[in-house]
Amino acid sequence: MQAKKRISEAVIRRLPRYLRYIGELKDNGIEKVSSSQLGEKMGMTASQIRQDFSYFGGFGQQGYGYSVQLLFDSMKQILLKDQGFTVIIIGAGNLGTALAKYNNFHDRGFDIIGIFDINPKLIGKTINSNEIMCIDKLEDFISEHQPDIAILSLPRSETKDIAVRVANSGVKGLFNFSPMDLKLPHDIPIENVHLSDSLMVLGYKIKNFQEEK
């Protein structure tokens, strides 16, 4: 059997952006787009776009432009499973609550099916029709519902232990918000999300921009 071509991390990271831009074109009723039009919109060169698309079979005739609907459907298929992903949130504090209320996850195919916390004052409360469950129920819930992804919005001190528990229970990927780059011995994908990193990059750019002026 032929080995599957490995796609670089940089290309993978561009895919959600493609989906977002192509989704906008689709919503605006645009049916065809060329690689140069798309490149202009996204601040990329036409050849870079064609090169990225070539990893996935090219998505049709460049000369006539790409079908926006086909691009959109293909990107969705590449990024999402047919039935989407199921997600649990662990830590229902400020961030966990905000994430649980963010309907865009659902619209993108990520369905929140469980929320956990250790605080008795939170357990039993409901966020977006999900009742917050006691963390003691974590393993039983995972075994019964087999969620794909766990979002970790916990204090830093708790994150590693809980991450190991969910990974041992068979969750397939972790979305970690705790201020550390989480690494586990388990062979599962982990996305570490640090808003303050982006904010600091913005700060750096502002500082340099002002110094240059």
Ligand code: NAI
């Ligand atoms: P928070 O204190 O409001 O919420 C943490 C929740 O975790 C609490 O409800 C607490 O009861 C629960 N918890 C503690 N130990 C637990 C355990 N063993 N099992 C289950 N639940 C447990 O804190 P906040 O503001 O929501 O932040 C959560 C984490 O996210 C922190 O580590 C914070 O530094 C981080 N954070 C990261 C951001 C990012 O961009 N990566 C942005 C904002 C916060």
